[in-house]
Amino acid sequence: MNEIVIERAADEDAAEILVLQRCCWVSEAISNNSMDIPPLHEDLPTVRAWVQESTVWTARRGGRLVGAVRGTADGTAWQIGRLMVAPDLAGNGLGRRLLQHVEQNAPEHTTSFELFTGSKSVRNIRLYTRAGYSQLPPDPSHIPGVVYLSKPNAINSERTAILTSVVNIRVAAQTDLPFLRKHDSHIAAEELASVIQRGRILVAEDSGKPIGWLRWGLFWDEIPFMNMLTVLSSNRGQGIGRALVTDWEKRMSRAGHSQVLTSTLADESAQNFYRAMGYSDAGVLLLPGESSEIFLRRDLEPAPDLTDPHITRE
Structure with missing residues (x-):
């Protein structure tokens, strides 16, 4: 050939x-x-x-x-x-x-x-x-x-690993409230402040400037549920969303959780992103007059036991 x-x-x-x-x-x-x-x-x-x-x-x-x-x-x-x-x-x-x-x-x-x-x-x-x-x-x-x-895409996964080393991901503070209120219209201002207070928002920043965030809660008061993942349009296509999700999953594993959940509309391409990250379909919610809401879940790798003497601490 x-x-x-x-x-x-x-x-x-x-x-x-x-x-x-x-x-x-x-x-x-x-x-x-x-x-x-x-x-x-x-x-x-x-x-x-x-x-x-x-x-x-x-x-x-x-x-x-x-x-x-x-x-x-x-x-x-x-x-x-x-x-x-x-x-x-x-x-x-x-x-x-x-x-x-x-x-x-x-x-x-x-x-x-x-x-x-x-x-x-x-x-x-x-x-x-x-x-x-x-x-x-x-x-x-x-x-x-x-x-x-x-x-x-295995090549993109390698790029994301490099990106994670240069983009800082941290827990949101009250000083992030003006930025989040401006860009996150899916939650009331009072509730947003409360979520920040509970430490349930991660912010990705580049040179000290916020460029994306991940917000979560607890499904059934028990299972971490990703409610919102957003990257500013000028910073999309660089693996920032993947870096945020990966960081969140590690934090949830360290907190003792064995699985995480999220959802997306059936007519949105976000479902493809989550499946590529290892999420699997867990069910569908049907609401009158709206597209189907697809629920996705992922099992987490157990966090390392830091009491194990064979684990090197950094």
Whole structure:
């Protein structure tokens, strides 16, 4: 496969991508016993539009288009789609090569890779599983007959470790109240002051300037529940949210807690961020006239026993 060249797609590639897409998704329709598959019904203007709006790569051999893949940023998630390989080259490793290429070229702030495929597309599911993807639990927002998969971005995790060493995370003080009142409109001012007093807000600061915060309470008066995680828009995509959550989890573990909870609306991309950090779906709250609220939980690693003589204290 060394003679295959992978490069960014241009507008003029759209017509060839459309033809290749229809060829590739016929087998998907047969496997899943359904013709109700969007790639089979897209027209040229639609394909040209997502070539322009997303990040698309083509694979060519001797000038012939033999593969393509698309990446689209959704918050901190990198949505991978339209991974296609010419039928006569299937099974030769080109799909895996394209998948690796789109992952390696994700934006720097990416915390997770996400994709989906037909529930009966055995070859696709096997490819993604071998590449480290895990199937997400069923969710009311999922399309019936479709499998959703995700995996964390290991490179971004390394960046976050570096970031944690330069961004200071501390417990909020009453002097932070003006900043928090200005930016956190989801809580009354009196309650906000009370939460600060109880030590249940963490603030991330850069050079002494607040740039994000995490606020929590106790679910059932027992389990730490993250109510709010926010990073100022000018500082997003730098791993600050991940650093705040990681710091909070360590504090909760040291306080003797074995698990933590949080929630997010089903139509928000924050759920992808939490799943990439190891949270799993724990239930759904349905309220009239509102999107489903997804509850997520994570088991915590036990804090080290500082009375153990084999542990080195810093």
